[in-house]
Amino acid sequence: MNNKGFKSGFVSIIGRPNVGKSTFLNRVIGQKIAIMSDKPQTTRNKIQGVYTENEAQIVFIDTPGIHKPKHKLGDFMMKIAQNTLKEVDIIMFMVNAVEGWGRGDEFIIEKLKQTNTPVFLVVNKIDQVHPDELLLFIDKYRSLYDFKEIVPISALEGNNVETLLETLKKYLPEGPQYYPADQVTDHPERFIIAELIREKVLHLTREEIPHSIAVGIDAIQKRESGNAVYVNATIIVERDSQKGIVIGKQGSMLKEVGKRARVDIEALLGSKVFLELWVKVQKDWRNKASQLRDLGFREDEY
Structure with a gap:
């Protein structure tokens, strides 16, 4: 157009x-x-x-x-x-x-x-x-x-x-309509889902978990029976102590992160979501180029 x-x-x-x-x-x-x-x-x-x-x-x-x-x-x-x-x-x-x-x-x-x-x-x-x-x-x-x-x-x-x-x-110059009128972002859903989960961890853990977390989406599946979407994601931290904080007493923190993230993900996808979260320690991941690449931070794209 x-x-x-x-x-x-x-x-x-x-x-x-x-x-x-x-x-x-x-x-x-x-x-x-x-x-x-x-x-x-x-x-x-x-x-x-x-x-x-x-x-x-x-x-x-x-x-x-x-x-x-x-x-x-x-x-x-x-x-x-x-x-x-x-x-x-x-x-x-x-x-x-x-x-x-x-x-x-x-x-x-x-x-x-x-x-x-x-x-x-x-x-x-x-x-x-x-x-x-x-x-x-x-x-x-x-x-x-x-x-x-x-x-x-x-x-x-x-x-x-x-x-x-x-x-x-x-x-603005005169120009084409780059995106369809109903499209609000060019990021894949996988990226936004990861960001929504990360946001909840930051909100709920306050100062205890600074920027040393990342979220990797392991799988997004829509099963043939029913309209629900199944999301498996891993929250990556740098230290064992952080893992304990994110999981919480008897899994209470992780459960709350999942509950809040699911609400936003359902709004994004427009369907019922089953969200499964894991927490994994990868020491010093922010300084390891290979781990940054795995999490989607690729310098060559920019």
Whole structure:
């Protein structure tokens, strides 16, 4: 489909960890495709959210939060975030009005100076700060970079999100509809299911399990008798102590993770789901290239 006047393009959402990128993406797309957690660095891969309406299609790319890498996985996440800047029509640099200016922002602005792509400053969480503070906050960023647009929003409350979408559309080129109107992401279901399970572990274990977990999907089967989908997944941790935490007393934590993940997976697949979870220790998996590859982190794709 290539209607005359139809606009389409790719928009990268970039920013320090935990500024609300995934919350924004989920708000705009209306489905849970990016995991949300109050822990930084929960997004590890490019998650594309596709927003389609009659006159335009915007493909959002949610990058890993930019931070100083501490291990091979961190290097990989940084590489994705930086490469994304070269591939898109617009860059949305999202900042968190509550946390204020940080050295990570300085690092990102240096990266932005190396690109010719139009950059929007999107100030999130405006519902949590006084308007006077907000103006000072915006002035600080404006003095450091010539942003094409500055749009304050609240991704959680939905404030000004429509305005942002309208402004993005003005900058998009005319182009084809890349995805069918009812498609909201280009990630395979397997990837999203793994992310939903990982989100539940992060929510439920709080500080005890940091980023040293991954989820591998062993099997997704639809059996001929009935419409149910059977999912087998393995939660991978780095230490035996973490395994104990994820399983919980008499399996209580793992059971709760499974219960909550199943609700989201059923909503995603539109059918009844039987979810079986295992927990496995793979020491120091984040620094082992072969294990990163097995879990779907392949550098050559980016």
